[in-house]
Amino acid sequence: MSTSKNITWHDSEVKKVERQHRNKHKSVVIWFTGLSGSGKSTVSVALEQELFKQQVQTYRLDGDNIRHGLNNNLGFSPEDRKENIRRIGEVGKLMVDAGLVTVTAFISPYREDRDAVRDLLEDDEFIEVYTKCSLDECEARDPKGLYQKARNGEIQGFTGINAPYEEPIDPEIVIDTEQNSVEESVRYIISYLKSHAYIKNK
Ligand SMILES: Nc1ncnc2c1ncn2[C@@H]1O[C@H](COP(=O)(O)OP(=O)(O)O)[C@@H](O)[C@H]1O
Ligand SMILES: [Mg+2]
Numbered sequence: 001m002s003t004s005k006n007i008t009w010h011d012s013e014v015k016k017v018e019r020q021h022r023n024k025h026k027s028v029v030i031w032f033t034g035l036s037g038s039g040k041s042t043v044s045v046a047l048e049q050e051l052f053k054q055q056v057q058t059y060r061l062d063g064d065n066i067r068h069g070l071n072n073n074l075g076f077s078p079e080d081r082k083e084n085i086r087r088i089g090e091v092g093k094l095m096v097d098a099g100l101v102t103v104t105a106f107i108s109p110y111r112e113d114r115d116a117v118r119d120l121l122e123d124d125e126f127i128e129v130y131t132k133c134s135l136d137e138c139e140a141r142d143p144k145g146l147y148q149k150a151r152n153g154e155i156q157g158f159t160g161i162n163a164p165y166e167e168p169i170d171p172e173i174v175i176d177t178e179q180n181s182v183e184e185s186v187r188y189i190i191s192y193l194k195s196h197a198y199i200k201n202k
Contacts, residue, residue, distance in 0.1 A: 020099050029092040031128050032103070033107065034131030035133060036146055036159060039175075040105035041062055045060065048060045061088060063105060071083075071087055071088075081109065081110065086117075101193075101199070109163065109165045109166060111168070114168070139160075
């Protein structure tokens, strides 16, 4: 809800469908969610590269990067996590309006917060990608040493250790990063985008 008064929405004369038409693909948010270390960043980076190679206009938003800038005033309390995801959702919506295939990689542990982003967008503009990986495996990978810090009590409210992760109930896509390679996950997502006519089959 906006707290500013005296503001009026001003429509652009260049419409989303015109941008999509010129780009020769639809625009959408591909929303990765999963535990820290599950592979959201790794798979989303590889996906963005493959989309770019296939002439798709794409942009990636990543948790750590966004927390350096746009959201550098937010921490990891449930309220701040909610606000973090709300802002990303709004940015994602702008990017969809700009005609981009937007790839986001945030733990986004709360179902309600993810669903709020889904609700911001049109029905077919939000693809939830559950990046599935057991806590044991994420902890064994520990690419940033964060699980160890959380276990040592150096980080409070760490998802999976002392803060919850709510699995998606009915995500559009599930990738299992313990069973499948990065390349297999990317191929699977690309084939979904093609079979659902988001991007061209070539
Ligand atoms: N099949 C796989 N898919 C994705 N990541 C994998 C896979 N196998 C091993 N990894 C490793 O797991 C780690 C995932 O870390 P990262 O992508 O930063 O996770 P997140 O962004 O979800 O916190 C990386 O070190 C990556 O190399
Ligand atoms: Mg990451």
